[in-house]
Amino acid sequence: MVSMSSTPAPHTTHDVTNQPPPLAPYDASADPALLEGLRREGAGWAEAGVRALGRRAGSAEAQEWGDLANRHEPVLRTHDRYGHRVDEVDFHPSWHALMDVAVTAGLAGSAWADDRPGAHVARTAGGLVWNHTEAGHGCPVSMTYAAVPALRHQPDLAKVYEPLLTAREYEPGLRLPTEKRGILAGMGMTEKQGGSDVRTNTTSAAPTAEPGVYTLRGHKWFTSAPMCDVFLVLAQAPDGLSCFLVPRVLPDGTRNPFRVQRLKDKLGNRSNASSEPEFDGTLAWLVGPEGQGVKTIIDMVNCTRLDCVMATATLMRKTLVEAGHHVRHRAAFGARLIDQPLMRGVLADLALESEAATTLTLRLAGAADRAVRGDTGERAFRRIATAVGKYWVTKRGPAFTAEALECLGGNGYVEDSGMPRHYREAPLLSIWEGSGNVNALDVLRALTRDTATREAYFAELALARGADARLDAAHARVERLLDGATEARARRVVETMALTLQASLLVRHAPPAVADAFCASRLDGDWGHSFGTLPDSADVTAILDRALPEHL
Numbered sequence: 001m002v003s004m005s006s007t008p009a010p011h012t013t014h015d016v017t018n019q020p021p022p023l024a025p026y027d028a029s030a031d032p033a034l035l036e037g038l039r040r041e042g043a044g045w046a047e048a049g050v051r052a053l054g055r056r057a058g059s060a061e062a063q064e065w066g067d068l069a070n071r072h073e074p075v076l077r078t079h080d081r082y083g084h085r086v087d088e089v090d091f092h093p094s095w096h097a098l099m100d101v102a103v104t105a106g107l108a109g110s111a112w113a114d115d116r117p118g119a120h121v122a123r124t125a126g127g128l129v130w131n132h133t134e135a136g137h138g139c140p141v142s143m144t145y146a147a148v149p150a151l152r153h154q155p156d157l158a159k160v161y162e163p164l165l166t167a168r169e170y171e172p173g174l175r176l177p178t179e180k181r182g183i184l185a186g187m188g189m190t191e192k193q194g195g196s197d198v199r200t201n202t203t204s205a206a207p208t209a210e211p212g213v214y215t216l217r218g219h220k221w222f223t224s225a226p227m228c229d230v231f232l233v234l235a236q237a238p239d240g241l242s243c244f245l246v247p248r249v250l251p252d253g254t255r256n257p258f259r260v261q262r263l264k265d266k267l268g269n270r271s272n273a274s275s276e277p278e279f280d281g282t283l284a285w286l287v288g289p290e291g292q293g294v295k296t297i298i299d300m301v302n303c304t305r306l307d308c309v310m311a312t313a314t315l316m317r318k319t320l321v322e323a324g325h326h327v328r329h330r331a332a333f334g335a336r337l338i339d340q341p342l343m344r345g346v347l348a349d350l351a352l353e354s355e356a357a358t359t360l361t362l363r364l365a366g367a368a369d370r371a372v373r374g375d376t377g378e379r380a381f382r383r384i385a386t387a388v389g390k391y392w393v394t395k396r397g398p399a400f401t402a403e404a405l406e407c408l409g410g411n412g413y414v415e416d417s418g419m420p421r422h423y424r425e426a427p428l429l430s431i432w433e434g435s436g437n438v439n440a441l442d443v444l445r446a447l448t449r450d451t452a453t454r455e456a457y458f459a460e461l462a463l464a465r466g467a468d469a470r471l472d473a474a475h476a477r478v479e480r481l482l483d484g485a486t487e488a489r490a491r492r493v494v495e496t497m498a499l500t501l502q503a504s505l506l507v508r509h510a511p512p513a514v515a516d517a518f519c520a521s522r523l524d525g526d527w528g529h530s531f532g533t534l535p536d537s538a539d540v541t542a543i544l545d546r547a548l549p550e551h552l
Contacts (some may be wrong), residue, residue, distance in 0.1 A: 019411075020329035023322060024063045028132040029054025031317060032546055033355040033510070037362030038125045040509065042369065043118030046125065053105050054129035062101070066134030068094035069271035070421055076263045076273070087260045088174070089227050089273045096172055098137045102130055103170040103182065108144040113166035117369065124310050124365035128358065131314040132321075135425050136271030138311055140184050140225035146303035147185035149372070150232055150243065153288035153296045154212075157245055161230060176249050177229045186228035187300060188220040188246070188277065195221070196438050198234055198241065198294065203279060205235040205242060212286045214244060216279040219261075226260050226275040232297060233284060240291030244284035257282045268424030301433055302382070305390040306364050308429045312397040313357035315429075319404035319422050320354050323347065324548040326408045337407075346403065346532035348540040351547035352518050353400055353531070355510060356502040357393045363505055364389055381456035384446050385501065388457075391439040391491075392498030394430035401426040403531045440490035443497070447482065454482070457497070464504040470519040471507055474500040499523060513542035 029035065029051045038047060056062055072092035080086050102108065107130060111123040123145070131138050148165055151158045160178065169182030177183045194200035203218025216235050223231065231246045250256050257280050264274040288296035324347060327337035337343045367382035405412040405419040412419040430436055446453045461475050478500050481493045499522045506515040517538040521527035526535040534540070 018331055020326050022060070023325045024058055024060040025055070026058035026321065026325075027051075027055050028057040028129040028318075028321075030549060031128075031358065032549075033358045034125060034128055034317075034362070036509065037359055038121065041118065041121040041362050041366030043121035043125065045116065045118065046122035049105070050122065050125045050129060053101075053126055054132075056101065057130050057132040062098075062133045065094040065097050066271075067418065068092055069098060069134055069136065073270050074263065074273040076260055076275070078260065085255075085259065087226070087255075087258055087277075089260070089263070089275070091172075091227075091271075091273075095137060095271055096170075098133055099141070099172070100170040102137060102141045103144075103184075104168050105130060106168055107138075108141045108168075108184070109148050109162075109165040110168050111145065111166075112148045112162070117373065118366075120369035120372065121362060121365045124306070124361060127307065127310050128314050128317070128361065131311060132318045134271060134421075135311055135315065135428075136269045138307065139269070139272045140186065140228055142304050142307040143187050143225065143228070143300075144183075144185045145307070146300040147187070147230075147232055149299040149303065150297050151245065151287060153243070153299075154245070154286065157285055157287060161245070164229075172227065174227065174229070174248050174255070176251070176253050177247055178251075180229070183229035184225065184227075186223060186225045186231040187297075187304075188223040188231050188233040189297065190221045191219065192221045196434060201234055201236060201241060203233070203235040205237040205244060205284060207238065208283075214284050214286060216244065216246065216282040216284050219276065219278045221276060222264065222274055223277050224272060224274045226258070226273055226277060232287065232300060233279075234293045234297060235279075235284070237286070237290045239289075241293040242290045243287040243293040243296040245287050246279075246282060246284045250283060267427065268421065269428050270421075270424075302386055303368070304433045305386050305439075306361075306368060308433050309357070309364060309386070309389045309393045310361050312394045312426070312429045313354070313361045315397055315422055315426060316350075316354040316357050316400050316404075319401050319419065320347070320350050320547065322417075322419065322422075323350070323404040323407035326411070328548075342532065343407070344540050344544060345534055345538075346407065347548070348517070348538060348543040349521075349531040349534050350400060350404060351543050352514060352521070352534075353396060355514055355547065356506060356518060356522075357396070359505045359509060360385075360389050360393065360498075360502050376452075377456055377459070380450065380452040381460060383450070384443065384453035384457050385460070387439050387443045387446065388494055388498045388501060390433065391436055391443065391494045392502075395436060395495075397426040397429055398423075400531070436491065440494045441487060443494045444485055444487065444490050447485070457501070461500060461504050464507045467507050468503075468515070468519050470524045471500070471503050474503060474523045511542065511546060513539035514546065517543060 075090045077088045111119040164183040167182035171180045205214040233244045233246045259278040261276045367378045371379035371382045401423045485493045520535045
């Protein structure tokens with residue numbers, strides 16, 4: 001006879017072992033490549049602020065904000081309960097918390113009001129750490145930053161709106177812009193029939209009796225953050241495609257017709273509302289001359305392209321940190337994953353890609369900062385290098401994120417890990433502000449139309465001449481490719497330009513282990529077709545010790 005004990009058996013099946021602890025809190029700014037680039041590009045004075053923002057980004061609270069903002073997506077309300085048209089988009093409180101920190105920290109337009117050299121670098125570095133929270137809210141933050149130089153083409157409008165765009169005050173809700181302490185800006189360029197080919201836009205702009213004021217009629221295809229206060233919009237005026245400022249609330253306090261037809265059901269970037277607004281008698285103010293819309297708004301596009309590079313570099317760093325944390329605490333086949341040679345090779349390869357992206361991002365930010373202060377050489381370099389970086393770095397994002405996700409195995413495929421959200425986000429950054437083909441062709445056009453851009457690019461490479469034979473060979477290869485460049489080969493040309501530029505920066509500024517492994521793999525061909533195929537000569541330990549410090 002079997003005796004029955006009154007003491008229940010322990011529930012050992014629910015003991016959790018061999019799983020990593022939560023990553024948060026962590027320091028999103030604990031990245032040598034980031035901090036060294038911040039100092040090198042003239043914004044060392046901002047380091048304490050960037051470090052504080054990085055610690056806040058890695059806090060459990062801020063990480064939860066990012067998760068909640070994506071789980072509780074924005075909701076469009078076209079009408080109120082009485083049938084009145086309202087065109088409001090409701091966001092979860094976590095979205096507003098993220099936006100408040102971003103704007104207060106100076107990640108929107110405030111760099112334009114800061115006379116200190118390096119202000120734009122400091123802003124970019126802030127984005128590289130704060131966007132560890134989530135990427136969607138970076139869209140209206142980026143567009144607000146980018147709207148300022150475009151708006152300056154119309155000084156009378158800039159005088160009114162620039163102080164509000166550059167303020168460090170986040171005030172959600174549609175009210176008269178001039179009665180708010182700070183405002184946000186959006187952008188409406190593309191239409192359903194043309195996409196990136198904005199010259200095919202059919203939205204019309206009819207002059208009114210008041211000089212500089214027009215009425216718009218048309219339908220935009222991708223207009224993000226429809227709850228922004230003002231928008232820069234392209235429309236066809238009598239003398240051609242022109243740029244206009246469209247406020248949601250008019251000077252008399254009434255709503256400007258801005259009928260949001262629907263929100264886009266996107267692959268990723270779910271926290272951010274992207275919309276299709278219709279204009280019908282919508283009042284708009286001309287920005288710049290009639291017929292010069294693309295030339296006017298290109299200043300905005302150059303800024304948002306830089307932010308696409310920055311956001312991809314952030315996503316790379318974020319997923320690398322997540323992968324590194326997992327493999328430090330997970331064991332398989334008798335050893336921690338971090339101690340297994342094959343996994344170490346994968347992480348080291350990812351670390352190289354991440355450092356190259358971060359270093360290039362900060363160099364582009366430095367060029368932007370010096371260009372707006374009047375440096376013509378840096379203006380030319382910025383023009384070509386931003387398009388090169390936008391093409392290549394954003395192209396690397398999806399493959400990088402997929403490999404980082406795989407480091408977590410099945411855990412990474414589960415929504416709770418956060419990695420699926422990052423993976424869905426990655427392709428976006430190569431599409432927005434000109435897809436791969438658009439940016440590759442833009443590079444060729446810039447090289448053809450302005451010889452100063454080619455001179456500036458090669459002057460940058462020349463700073464590392466003689467330091468590495470593989471880099472010198474790549475330099476010569478780029479010159480040969482450019483001499484015979486055609487549209488059909490544009491991707492090949494721009495890819496080679498990007499890798500050579502990244503290698504040049506790493507040879508000059510990164511530790512020898514990083515520069516050597518990058519040149520051997522990316523330039524000299526001692527590499528496979530996936531991450532984790534570095535040459536035997538790569539100093540994996542040195543690379544990992546730099547990229548994933550224990551105190552992270």
